[in-house]
Every structure is written in structure tokens, then in C-alpha cells.
Amino acid sequence: MVGHLNRGRQFYFGDNATMWMTIWNLDGHPKLHHFLWKACTGSLAVKGRLVERHVASEGMCELCGAESESIIHTLVECPEIASVWEKSLFSSLLNEAPRSSFGECFAWLCLKMDREKILNCATIMWVAWAFRNSVGFNEPWCELQQGVEGYSRLVREYRMYAATVFRRQPVQTVPSSREWRPPAA
Numbered sequence: 456m457v458g459h460l461n462r463g464r465q466f467y468f469g470d471n472a473t474m475w476m477t478i479w480n481l482d483g484h485p486k487l488h489h490f491l492w493k494a495c496t497g498s499l500a501v502k503g504r505l506v507e508r509h510v511a512s513e514g515m516c517e518l519c520g521a522e523s524e525s526i527i528h529t530l531v532e533c534p535e536i537a538s539v540w541e542k543s544l545f546s547s548l549l550n551e552a553p554r555s556s557f558g559e560c561f562a563w564l565c566l567k568m569d570r571e572k573i574l575n576c577a578t579i580m581w582v583a584w585a586f587r588n589s590v591g592f593n594e595p596w597c598e599l600q601q602g603v604e605g606y607s608r609l610v611r612e613y614r615m616y617a618a619t620v621f622r623r624q625p626v627q628t629v630p631s632s633r634e635w636r637p638p639a640a
């Protein structure tokens with residue numbers, strides 16, 4: 456039990472603390488935060504995970520046919536979203552990033568980029584997830600690049616809205632481990 460708690464503490468406040476604080480402080484849409492939490496904690500419902508949990512019988516990526524759909528595959532590696540990454544500023548950095556899990560990859564990116572770039576990069580990951588879901592639900596987007604532009608606009612507009620509405624509130628820059636808990640997966 457203690458070992459389990461220590462592992463949890465290490466996951467949230469140890470080597471990955473920078474990543475969690477970066478996500479916490481991202482100036483993005485609440486849905487983007489929620490998506491990132493799920494992706495970094497390994498709890499996005501990708502096919503590979505559903506097979507592990509015996510919820511699905513096959514874990515193939517519906518976009519490219521890869522054998523086991525993992526979170527890092529869907530958000531970063533899937534050839535079907537490669538064109539978006541290739542056109543982005545993040546292509547060479549992603550090629551260097553560790554790939555053992557999405558959480559490890561994103562934690563590494565958080566150490567390499569400023570908050571503005573992380574927000575843009577996370578928005579593309581959010582687009583990749585929405586695109587994958589559009590195919591999974593049989594309503595595939597016609598134009599992936601339009602999705603990138605639409606989601607980027609959503610993030611920018613939310614930011615302007617938040618700046619107006621929350622301007623008078625104090626900005627909490629460092630979450631307190633006593634007051635703050637990561638959301639349930």
C-alpha cells in the first residue's frame with residue numbers, strides 16, 4: 456500500500472512534476488486540460504487499452520491499421536496524422552522525444568519548450584484525438600488541417616475570454632499538493 460502511494464507520489468510530484476505544473480498552468484481550454492490529463496495518465500480510451508482491460512477484442516488503429524493502438528501512436532506516431540506534424544514547428548523535436556509512453560514523451564517536451572509552444576503542440580495532439588474519434592464514430596473529417604485551424608481558434612478565443620473574465624482573480628502559479636489533486640481518470 457505504501458509502495459503504491461509512493462509510486463503515485465513519484466508519478467505526480469517526482470520527475471514528472473514539471474509536466475503536471477505545465478499542464479496545470481497552460482492557458483488553454485478546460486477540455487484541452489482534461490484531454491492532456493487523460494493522455495498523460497494513460498487513461499485515454501485507445502483500442503490497445505480497451506483490449507488490455509478486456510473491453511474490446513481487437514486493438515487495431517482504425518486510421519492506419521497498426522496492430523495495437525496506443526496513446527502515443529494515435530497522438531504522435533500514426534502515419535495518418537503525420538502530415539500535420541510535418542507541417543508544424545515540432546517535427547524535429549518529436550523525432551528526438553522518448554516514445555516509450557505518451558506521458559514520458561510529453562514530460563520531455565515540457566522540459567524543451569516554453570508554455571506557448573507547449574500549448575500549440577498540445578492543441579495539435581487534441582486535434583489528432585478528435586480526428587481519430589471522428590473516424591471511429593463514422594463521421595470522418597474531410598480536412599485535417601481545417602481541424603487544426605478550428606481547434607487553434609477555439610484555444611485562442613477561450614484564452615481571450617478567460618483573460619477578460621478571470622482578470623481580477625489572483626493567478627496561482629504553483630499548485631499546492633495539499634489543495635490540489637489530479638482529476639480522477
Ligand SMILES: [Zn+2]
Binds near residue numbers: 518519520521534535
Ligand atoms: Zn494509426
